[in-house]
Amino acid sequence: MILNYIWIGFLLIAFIVTCFQAFLFGNTQIFSDIMNATFDSAKTGFEISLGLTGVLALWLGIMKIGENGGIIKAFSRLVGPFFSKIFPDIPKDHPAMGSIFMNISANMLGLDNAATPMGLKAMKELQEINPKKDRASNPMIMFLVLNSSGLTIIPITIMVYRAQLGAANPTDIFLPILLATFFSTLVGFLSVAVMQKINLLNRTILLTLLGFMIVVAGLIFFLMRLPKDQLAVYSNLAAAFILFSVIISFVVLAAFRKVNVYESFIEGAKDGFQVAVGIIPYLIAILLAIGVFRASGAMDFIVDGIGKFVAMLGLDTEFVHALPTALMKPLSGSGARGMMIDAMTQHGADSFVGRLVSIVQGSTETTFYVLAVYYGSVGIKKTRYTLGCSLLADLAGITAAILIGYLFFF
Numbered sequence: 001m002i003l004n005y006i007w008i009g010f011l012l013i014a015f016i017v018t019c020f021q022a023f024l025f026g027n028t029q030i031f032s033d034i035m036n037a038t039f040d041s042a043k044t045g046f047e048i049s050l051g052l053t054g055v056l057a058l059w060l061g062i063m064k065i066g067e068n069g070g071i072i073k074a075f076s077r078l079v080g081p082f083f084s085k086i087f088p089d090i091p092k093d094h095p096a097m098g099s100i101f102m103n104i105s106a107n108m109l110g111l112d113n114a115a116t117p118m119g120l121k122a123m124k125e126l127q128e129i130n131p132k133k134d135r136a137s138n139p140m141i142m143f144l145v146l147n148s149s150g151l152t153i154i155p156i157t158i159m160v161y162r163a164q165l166g167a168a169n170p171t172d173i174f175l176p177i178l179l180a181t182f183f184s185t186l187v188g189f190l191s192v193a194v195m196q197k198i199n200l201l202n203r204t205i206l207l208t209l210l211g212f213m214i215v216v217a218g219l220i221f222f223l224m225r226l227p228k229d230q231l232a233v234y235s236n237l238a239a240a241f242i243l244f245s246v247i248i249s250f251v252v253l254a255a256f257r258k259v260n261v262y263e264s265f266i267e268g269a270k271d272g273f274q275v276a277v278g279i280i281p282y283l284i285a286i287l288l289a290i291g292v293f294r295a296s297g298a299m300d301f302i303v304d305g306i307g308k309f310v311a312m313l314g315l316d317t318e319f320v321h322a323l324p325t326a327l328m329k330p331l332s333g334s335g336a337r338g339m340m341i342d343a344m345t346q347h348g349a350d351s352f353v354g355r356l357v358s359i360v361q362g363s364t365e366t367t368f369y370v371l372a373v374y375y376g377s378v379g380i381k382k383t384r385y386t387l388g389c390s391l392l393a394d395l396a397g398i399t400a401a402i403l404i405g406y407l408f409f410f
Contacts (some may be wrong), residue, residue, distance in 0.1 A: 006368075006387070009150040010289035014296035021297060033295045041291035045284035049276050052116065056272030059117030062250055064268025065261055069254025072098035081206040082342065086189075086198060087139045089129075100143055101226070107365075108151055119147055120275050127378040136375065142192045144374055144386050149188035149393040150365030151181050158362050161197035161341060168351035175402045176355075177362035184364045184397025191389040212328050275377050282376025287370050290331045299327060318410070319402050321347065322356040326398045330391065333366040356405040364397035 018034055021027040066072045075098030083090070083097050090096055098124035106115035122143060130137040136144075155177045162170035193200055200206075254261050293299065307320040321343060327335040340357045347353040367390045375383060 001056070007285065013298050014289075014292040017296040017298045017301060022292035022328055030296070036294055037291040037295035038288055042284050044149070044291075045287045046220040046280060048287075049283055051278045052279075053276040054393045056117045056120065056276050056298060057269040058272070060267035060275070061267075062247055062264035063102075063118060063121050064271070065259070065264045066098075066250040067095055067268075068264045069232060069250065069257050069259045071250055071253055072102075074098070075101050077084075081204050085166075085202050085205050086142060086193070088198070089102035089137065090126070090139050091129065092133075094125070094129065096122055096129070099125055100141055103143075104146060104151070107147065116373070117272065119143075119374060123374050123378050125371040127380075132382075134380060136380050136384050136386055138196050139153045140375075140380070141384060141386045141389070142189075142196065144370060145188040145192045145389045146153070146185065147374070148367045148370040148390040149181070149185040149397065150363070151185040152177065152362060155362040158340075158358050161337075162344070162354075162358060163348050165341070165344045165349040165354075167354070170349075172357055173358045173362070176359045176401070176408050179365035179404050180359055180397055180401040183400040184393045188389055188393030190357045191392050192333040192385075195385055195389065198207045279373050279376045282372045283369075286372040290335070290368065293331075294328070294335060299324060303328065316406075316410075318352055319356060319405070321353045321403075322360050322402070326360045328396045329364060329398070330367040331360065331369075333369060336361055336366070352405070352409050355409045356402065359405050360398055363401040364394045367394055 014034065018030050021030045042218040063072065072095045073093060077093060079101045080092065081096055083100065084092065087097070089099070099118055103115050103122055106118055123140065126137060126140050126143065127133065130140070155174065158173065158177065159170045162173070190200070192198075196204075253260055254264065278330040303320065303323045305325060307317055309319050310320060325336050325343060327341055340361045343357040344351075344354040349355075367387070371383060371386060371390070375381075375386075
């Protein structure tokens with residue numbers, strides 16, 4: 001229901017802003033821009049879904065091999081003690097546990113092409129145990145908020161863009177991004193835990209979170225000791241090695257257990273095609289609202305207003321140049337990426353603004369895209385408090401990104 005109001009709100013705000021620009025400022029071209037945005041959004045939504053088809057077929061095929069070979073079930077047992085506390089409604093040893101773990105792990109390593117199919121697989125499995133098929137269950141909400149908070153250990157893509165745009169040290173934003181995305185995920189997790197009355201003082205939860213912090217700190221220590229110009233190279237190599245190792249290990253272990261690997265892959269790949277087709281209308285709907293909102297100039301009005309307010313308070317306004325990226329990030333991944341690149345091009349990759357937009361880009365995930373695709377794939381219409389907790393995590397991540405940016409680079 002909340003997405004319905006958001007969708008209508010975006011369209012109405014875009015219409016009002018467009019009328020103001022046309023009739024008060026004489027910008028009649030804006031109506032053509034708005035209509036072009038609607039067609040472009042529909043085309044983009046279809047192209048994204050089409051592009052996902054092959055990736056979904058590949059990874060859902062691999063996941064089906066892992067499921068039939070018992071590997072996903074083994075992952076379920078591995079993460080069972082912790083996940084059973086934060087996902088209490090998922091039955092013990094259910095395959096959804098393994099799929100959720102695989103998705104979160106892929107996101108942390110920046111493996112987007114693998115994370116989405118694994119996440120959609122998890123949603124399908126969660127829907128099987130969902131008593132109300134059109135309403136988001138508690139495990140779905142926890143999973144999607146963790147997913148949309150975008151915890152990333154190795155931000156490969158951002159480092160590559162910085163290198164292409166001439167940054168002297170493309171990896172200098174590595175630690176700030178890790179810190180910002182950690183705060184985003186932590187706030188998202190805590191907000192859902194409060195809503196679902198999860199006992200945060202549970203020994204298993206506390207020890208797991210502590211262990212995770214130690215691992216992250218150790219990884220930071222290790223990566224920061226690598227030569228700066230080789231960090232991105234090592235990150236890419238590690239990501240490719242991990243992905244290929246997953247594929248080979250799934251195939252070998254399934255074959256060892258006498259599973260028909262080829263037939264299993266085909267079975268999963270067929271599901272991937274059906275999922276890709278199913279999300280097209282949901283994706284086009286959300287991209288339409290975002291595209292019109294952006295083309296109307298509403299985003300520019302918001303950013304300009306914030307800039308003037310900050311100036312009135314006598315505060316530094318440098319961070320305002322990063323706000324278009326921050327405001328676009330929950331709405332559109334490609335839009336936020338374009339604004340990040342534009343800011344680095346205008347101000348320089350090694351400028352304060354150039355570094356800040358990189359941290360903002362890596363601080364959180366594309367919330368509306370995630371909700372539209374994941375909930376759309378299983379036909380969920382009532383999302384309950386998913387969006388509220390996700391946007392709270394986004395706000396925490398973006399706020400942390402700005403503060404950390406000033407701490408490290410100003």
